[in-house]
Amino acid sequence: MRVIPVACLKDNYAYLLVCERTRACAVIDPSEAAPVVAALLAENLRPIMLWCTHHHWDHVGGILELSVKYPGLEVVASTYDRTRIHGLTKTVDGGSVLSLGDLRAHVYEVPGHTLGAIAYAVMAPKRVVFTGDTMFLAGCGRLFEGTPAQMDQSLRTIVSLPADTQIYPGHEYTEANLRFAKTVEPKNLRIEAAFLRVHALRERGEPSVPHTVEEERAVNPFARVDEASVRAYAKLPSNASSADVLGVIRAAKDAF
Numbered sequence: 390m391r392v393i394p395v396a397c398l399k400d401n402y403a404y405l406l407v408c409e410r411t412r413a414c415a416v417i418d419p420s421e422a423a424p425v426v427a428a429l430l431a432e433n434l435r436p437i438m439l440w441c442t443h444h445h446w447d448h449v450g451g452i453l454e455l456s457v458k459y460p461g462l463e464v465v466a467s468t469y470d471r472t473r474i475h476g477l478t479k480t481v482d483g484g485s486v487l488s489l490g491d492l493r494a495h496v497y498e499v500p501g502h503t504l505g506a507i508a509y510a511v512m513a514p515k516r517v518v519f520t521g522d523t524m525f526l527a528g529c530g531r532l533f534e535g536t537p538a539q540m541d542q543s544l545r546t547i548v549s550l551p552a553d554t555q556i557y558p559g560h561e562y563t564e565a566n567l568r569f570a571k572t573v574e575p576k577n578l579r580i581e582a583a584f585l586r587v588h589a590l591r592e593r594g595e596p597s598v599p600h601t602v603e604e605e606r607a608v609n610p611f612a613r614v615d616e617a618s619v620r621a622y623a624k625l626p627s628n629a630s631s632a633d634v635l636g637v638i639r640a641a642k643d644a645f
């Protein structure tokens with residue numbers, strides 16, 4: 390299997406997920422059609438499915454044009470988003486399994502950024518998860534619809550996947566996220582190392598994606614709300630919940 394990131398719009402990523410034996414291909418989060426079509430042509434691929442993580446325009450904007458260009462495309466999103474995304478042909482929920490050639494993708498409900506947000510995880514032959522705007526590398530999405538408690542649970546769902554699972558998020562926000570993470574945990578050397586590595590990649594115009602679950606457990610402040618250093622940053626009473634800590638950090642990031 391292969392995952393091919395496709396830079397879209399200003400800082401979005403769509404992805405091509407390919408079963409190499411069968412050439413079956415899914416497009417994840419088709420923000421816009423043109424760069425996705427160019428990537429498909431470059432790889433001589435024809436998509437059979439579009440998988441959307443959530444209803445925001447910068448993740449679904451290419452659906453109609455791609456559906457016209459590739460008749461028969463299966464267009465997938467969560468049942469919650471069935472009236473918020475035009476052109477769907479199939480809805481899924483937590484626990485649903487999608488087949489793409491030899492690959493099986495498991496659907497997880499990950500509300501917080503939006504209430505209909507889902508992640509798609511493939512566990513063999515490699516482990517990858519597409520997290521949309523719920524988890525970014527070293528960060529998480531803004532809480533437009535959900536609560537801190539929902540985001541806390543959703544991030545726990547993602548970082549509970551096996552440690553070598555590669556995380557592919559919806560935006561290239563990693564460098565800014567690590568800059569913020571350094572202010573939360575200035576003594577965390579993993580964050581400093583990740584920042585230097587990602588800064589160098591971005592200077593060369595290369596994508597920072599993916600990170601592994603193991604890296605995110607080490608550097609993502611929103612996935613580290615049980616750590617003493619992160620709790621100390623939040624300055625909450627000792628009996629504050631992990632969701633309370635996440636809420637404080639999310640508000641600090643919004644103002645960063």
Ligand SMILES: [Zn+2]
Pocket residue numbers: 443445502522
């Ligand atoms: Zn979004």
